[in-house]
Amino acid sequence: MSLTADRPLERHLIDIRRHLHANPELSGEEYETTAAIREWLRQEGVRIADYPLKTGLVAEIGGLLGGPVVALRADIDALPIQEETGLPFASRRPGVMHACGHDFHTAALIGAAVLLKRREAELPGTVRLLFQPAEEKAKGAAQVIESGALEGVAAVFGLHNKPDLPVGTVGIRTGPIMAAADGFAVEVDGKGTHAAVPEAGLDPLVTAAHMLTALQSIVSRNVSSLDSAVVSVTRLSAGTSWNVIPEKAIFDGTIRTFDEGVRAEVRRRFEQVVDGVAAAFGTTARTRWTGGPPPVVNDARWARTAAKAAERAGLAVVEPKPSPAGEDFALYLKEAPGAFVFLGTNGLREWHHPAFDVDEAALPQAAAYLASAALEALAELSGDDAGPDPVAARAEAGTRP
Numbered sequence: 211m212s213l214t215a216d217r218p219l220e221r222h223l224i225d226i227r228r229h230l231h232a233n234p235e236l237s238g239e240e241y242e243t244t245a246a247i248r249e250w251l252r253q254e255g256v257r258i259a260d261y262p263l264k265t266g267l268v269a270e271i272g273g274l275l276g277g278p279v280v281a282l283r284a285d286i287d288a289l290p291i292q293e294e295t296g297l298p299f300a301s302r303r304p305g306v307m308h309a310c311g312h313d314f315h316t317a318a319l320i321g322a323a324v325l326l327k328r329r330e331a332e333l334p335g336t337v338r339l340l341f342q343p344a345e346e347k348a349k350g351a352a353q354v355i356e357s358g359a360l361e362g363v364a365a366v367f368g369l370h371n372k373p374d375l376p377v378g379t380v381g382i383r384t385g386p387i388m389a390a391a392d393g394f395a396v397e398v399d400g401k402g403t404h405a406a407v408p409e410a411g412l413d414p415l416v417t418a419a420h421m422l423t424a425l426q427s428i429v430s431r432n433v434s435s436l437d438s439a440v441v442s443v444t445r446l447s448a449g450t451s452w453n454v455i456p457e458k459a460i461f462d463g464t465i466r467t468f469d470e471g472v473r474a475e476v477r478r479r480f481e482q483v484v485d486g487v488a489a490a491f492g493t494t495a496r497t498r499w500t501g502g503p504p505p506v507v508n509d510a511r512w513a514r515t516a517a518k519a520a521e522r523a524g525l526a527v528v529e530p531k532p533s534p535a536g537e538d539f540a541l542y543l544k545e546a547p548g549a550f551v552f553l554g555t556n557g558l559r560e561w562h563h564p565a566f567d568v569d570e571a572a573l574p575q576a577a578a579y580l581a582s583a584a585l586e587a588l589a590e591l592s593g594d595d596a597g598p599d600p601v602a603a604r605a606e607a608g609t610r611p
């Protein structure tokens with residue numbers, strides 16, 4: 211049986227995506243979204259698994275005769291952005307928008323559920339479907355793990371739509387594919403004084419200004435030219451008046467890295483620069499880290515499986531550049547190996563733009579890819595290969611993906 215979504219299924223998935231798009235909910239508040247997913251799965255006869263989640267849900271297909279467990283994940287939350295697409299199914303909620311395409315991911319995973327349900331009797335194991343809340347706040351994956359839903363999972367797969375890849379392609383790479391997204395907040399404590407008498411105080415503004423400049427040397431002087439990192443200060447605030455040197459300055463921002471070693475070194479240097487500059491100016495400073503997810507790092511074995519699955523679903527495999535955005539799918543990969551891929555959606559705008567949109571022609575492809583990844587992984591894990599390996603066959607023929 212083919213994994214391709216037929217016309218009625220394609221139409222159904224587009225309806226689902228548009229319904230979600232028109233009714234977006236913020237991270238941790240996905241109550242209606244969860245209820246809608248539950249109902250769509252119920253209509254297909256998919257069993258809902260019992261894991262304690264406030265929003266989001268876990269469902270399962272197969273496993274009637276035991277066997278390995280593989281997981282497929284979609285994130286379901288939206289962003290605090292005012293939509294400007296002008297689409298007929300644009301958000302009905304002011305200031306809330308599916309501007310990262312998680313509506314697309316959710317519809318794709320429901321599509322995969324339908325395709326897998328049709329083959330349930332022949333599944334050599336269980337496919338666990340993770341409809342994850344609160345990805346945008348990097349909180350949901352931890353909640354799903356906490357609920358126990360990753361227990362027993364031998365491999366986990368997920369995807370993100372990718373505007374700069376054409377429809378019909380899947381971007382797969384071994385190693386890092388998305389960045390660690392650390393947030394920082396620094397508080398500089400000085401001593402306030404009259405602006406005309408600076409020698410009576412300790413100026414937190416001059417201190418912070420030197421910190422901002424010195425922090426920019428971390429990437430150029432402490433990170434190898436063969437590695438990469440970003441240090442961005444995005445907000446700086448101090449003072450209330452033109453003739454008063456304030457007590458405090460605060461600034462915050464983000465660090466992006468693709469390697470745990472580089473991540474640790476950049477964070478170490480960050481604190482050293484902040485503490486050292488504060489000491490030089492006689493002020494004190496505190497760095498607070500708001501923990502974002504670690505980098506998303508694909509394992510070679512399961513990246514190969516993902517490539518095979520993509521080809522079986524009729525999609526072209528390309529090797530994308532890693533994205534400096536963060537993704538809490540990284541936390542699943544600490545629990546079980548797996549692969550996170552990009553699926554081409556021909557977008558005109560980047561993620562989180564108020565006019566962000568996806569090409570819905572990619573929706574049945576995303577569903578087919580996810581179903582195919584689960585089938586491929588279950589077949590490999592149960593030692594029953596689903597057929598000749600198109601990647602290996604091509605490699606033998608001397609061509610490369």
Ligand code: NI
Binds near residue numbers: 310
């Ligand atoms: Ni996203």
